[in-house]
Amino acid sequence: MAAQPTAVITPPRAANPSATPDAGEFTPLSRLIKEQRLLDRRLGWYAVHLGANAVALAAVVAAVLLAGNSWWTVLLAVPMALFTTRTAFFGHDAGHSQIASSRKVNRALGLIHGNLLLGMSSAWWNDKHNRHHANPNHVDKDPDVGEGVLVWTEGQAEKRTGFARWLTRNQARLFFPLLLLEGIALKVASARMLAAGEGWEGRGRARATESVLLITHVVAYAALLLSTMSLGKALVFALVHHALFGLHLGAVFAPNHKGMEMPDPDVRWGHLRRQVLTSRNVRGGLLTDWMMGGLNYQIEHHLFPNMPRVNLRRAQPLVRDYCRSIGVSYAETGLVDSYRQALTHMHGIGAELRAERRAGR
Numbered sequence: 001m002a003a004q005p006t007a008v009i010t011p012p013r014a015a016n017p018s019a020t021p022d023a024g025e026f027t028p029l030s031r032l033i034k035e036q037r038l039l040d041r042r043l044g045w046y047a048v049h050l051g052a053n054a055v056a057l058a059a060v061v062a063a064v065l066l067a068g069n070s071w072w073t074v075l076l077a078v079p080m081a082l083f084t085t086r087t088a089f090f091g092h093d094a095g096h097s098q099i100a101s102s103r104k105v106n107r108a109l110g111l112i113h114g115n116l117l118l119g120m121s122s123a124w125w126n127d128k129h130n131r132h133h134a135n136p137n138h139v140d141k142d143p144d145v146g147e148g149v150l151v152w153t154e155g156q157a158e159k160r161t162g163f164a165r166w167l168t169r170n171q172a173r174l175f176f177p178l179l180l181l182e183g184i185a186l187k188v189a190s191a192r193m194l195a196a197g198e199g200w201e202g203r204g205r206a207r208a209t210e211s212v213l214l215i216t217h218v219v220a221y222a223a224l225l226l227s228t229m230s231l232g233k234a235l236v237f238a239l240v241h242h243a244l245f246g247l248h249l250g251a252v253f254a255p256n257h258k259g260m261e262m263p264d265p266d267v268r269w270g271h272l273r274r275q276v277l278t279s280r281n282v283r284g285g286l287l288t289d290w291m292m293g294g295l296n297y298q299i300e301h302h303l304f305p306n307m308p309r310v311n312l313r314r315a316q317p318l319v320r321d322y323c324r325s326i327g328v329s330y331a332e333t334g335l336v337d338s339y340r341q342a343l344t345h346m347h348g349i350g351a352e353l354r355a356e357r358r359a360g361r
Contacts, residue, residue: 026272042308069229081244089293095126115213121190137278172347182246255338256298259345275302281332
């Protein structure tokens, strides 16, 4: 394992006393990260891991073909979910230009790992995810904390009515069960965007490419299952696969921001505080890194979204020490505790609604 880089950074002093508290704070850290060459592409690492993931997926497909029309074949939905989640991680990395220097290569990798292998629009995902990165946990700007099946602020909870109000009262209990639907929800959202043509003005060829790849995925996936097993077994396989895929992917993203700072619209933070104060890291070793696709280093990823995933572990002590030196809170916890914090936040949002329910109002 490569030695951890060490350095001392002199915290900046704001030239203008009336400037925002974090004016210029990110610059020294950014300079150090570049000096340590942690933003350099890691083509060899990605080539090996992309190849290994492709071989693993091919092995699962071959096993399905060999197992044939048996209920034992349904068990292969488990490794299928595991390696399709790895595929999603590579699509995520390509969307952030972590893999190659060429924009075209990253786009091609995103289309392969998103549209073709997952049946999920890479353009839809990149648009949504980039808006999240620009303003994490900002209610008016981050789509990940917008009002949907779940809500993230008391203001959102107050507006809920009917069945949605019941969901909000119980959303902490329902969170992980709802993640079982996330794999299907991602595909539905992608298809709806492409069908509606949202955001594709003047980009007809790109829309056509995405559509063809999505259709190819659906046809190939259905052909694989229906050519090897009965309709009933194929449906069970698909449901198990997508449920576990959604659960795994959602469980990776859930600890990253839920329960962290949600900045007031009037608060104007610079890049460093906007990313650090709204993010949470998850401690762990190489297994945690693999299972979470490097997103357990959420703070480093948000500060340097184009940093190759493999370099995040090396950047982490530099970022943590720098934040401490300038008095910026750096959140880091274990995996179980990260879920506890996220669920506690969700449970708290529904507290007033539960109190009203108990009071009979």
